[in-house]
Amino acid sequence: MRALTVVPDQPGSLSIQDVPDPVPEPDELLVDGIALGICGTDREIADGTYGWAPPGRERLVLGHESLGRVRTAPDGSGFAAGDLVVGIVRRPDPVPCGACARGEFDMCRNGQYVERGIKQVDGYGSSQWVVRAEYAVKLDPSLERVGVLMEPTTVVAKAWDQIERINQRAWFEPKTALITGAGPIGLLAALLGAQRGLDVHVLDLSTEGPKPGLVADLGATFHTGSAADVAAKIDPDVVIEATGAPAVALQTAEINNPGVIVCLTGVSTPGAEAEVDVGALNRNIVLDNALVFGSVNANRHHYELAAESLAKADPRWLERLITRRLPLEQAIEAFDAGGSDIKVVIDLA
Structure with missing residues (x-):
């Protein structure tokens, strides 16, 4: 069968190759691949x-x-x-740590987990693949055109789940959410915020293309400019940072609003320098009972939450997030991100 393969740590090694057909174990599903989404992590692996x-x-x-x-x-x-x-995506470590032993392998404490298509286990970029039944999640049949958005939706399903669990520390009835970044993660975070009945605001650099319309069709408000300026206008109760840009992440952490919860989902590149008034940052977080936390990956519970959210969403809106589809033999083109792309998908069928 044909598969999208790479030699990790070797830039320029991305290629479509013949690999052996998978043979399922007794506890595994044999699956015909339909689609594969490409994200920033895939591009980092391709870049070595x-x-x-x-x-x-x-x-x-x-x-x-x-x-x-x-x-x-x-x-x-x-x-x-x-x-x-x-x-x-993720499998628990073999020890296992306390989190992995309880099914929370997204919170692995010792780093010995493995991940399909990322860390030590082949991914899903092939015309067929196998998966143990306990690591497969069923989708509503109506989602065939957009179900490939499931994994990024799990990222924000976990973020919202964690936010709501943190809410239980005291009375909290959030009304306003700020999402920084209108890529797939940001737009899906906005979708889940709108499904919760919040007044959602989305900040992005783009002023043209599909993003402003996608935000408006959620009943949300689209902004450009700085996160600090937008936050000063709307006083968000919840912030989900989805750009990974160090300056934006810092501005969200500096938001001064009592009880604000800031979830960082964007992964920054190390080495960026910025001037930070640590005293003011510490003072605001302490006096506001504010909280800034990071969130990555997802466990089965979050996949199930994501499946529910996708099933409730307008499939026509979801399909507009997929701005480019390519056949497997042209998959390498997906790694040249287009200026107006939101999500690029490889058709495997």
């Missing part, structure tokens, strides 16, 4: 700055934003041929 091949192998099958259709399933697995599924 991230990623690990499986032990004893040079090449890694890339891809963690999956969508497929079950070809065969074990008896009693809860799956059947024809089911629309995605595969969970």
Whole structure:
């Protein structure tokens, strides 16, 4: 079968190659690949700055934003041929740590987890793949065109889940949310905020293209400018930072609003320098009972929450997030991000 492969740590090694057909174990589903989403992590691996091949192998099958259709399933697995599924990305460490032992492998404490298409296990970027039934999640059949958005939706489903758990520390009825960044993560975070009935505001650099319209169609407000200026106008109760830009992340951490909760989901590149008034930052966080926390990856619970959110969303809105589709043989073109692209998807079928 054909697969999108890369040699981690080797820039320019991305290629489409023939690899052996997968043979499912007794507890595994055999899945026909439908689509694969490409994100910044995939581009980092292709650039040679991230990623690990499986032990004893040079090449890694890339891809963690999956969508497929079950070809065969074990008896009693809860799956059947024809089911629309995605595969969970992370697997718990073998020790396991306390978090992994409780199914919270997204919060692994010792770093010995593995991840499909990222760390030591082949990904979903092939015409067929296998997955243990316990790491597969069923999607509503109506989501065939957009179910590939499931994995990025899990990232924000976890963010909102964590925010709501933090809310329980005291009375809290959030009304206003600020989302910084209108890429896939930011727009999906805005979607989940709108589904919660919040007054959602989205900040981005783009003034043209599909992003302003996508935000408006959620009933949300689109902004340009600085996060600090927007926050001063709207006094957000919740902030989800989805750019990874150090200056924006710092501005969100500096928001001065009692009880504000700031969730950082964007991954910054180390080395950027910025002037920070640490005293003022500390004072604001302490006196406002504010909280700034990071969130990455997702466990099965968050996949299930994401599936529910996608099923409730307008599929026509979701499909507009996918701005480019390419066949597998042209997958390398997906790594040249277009200026107006939101989400690029590889068609595997």
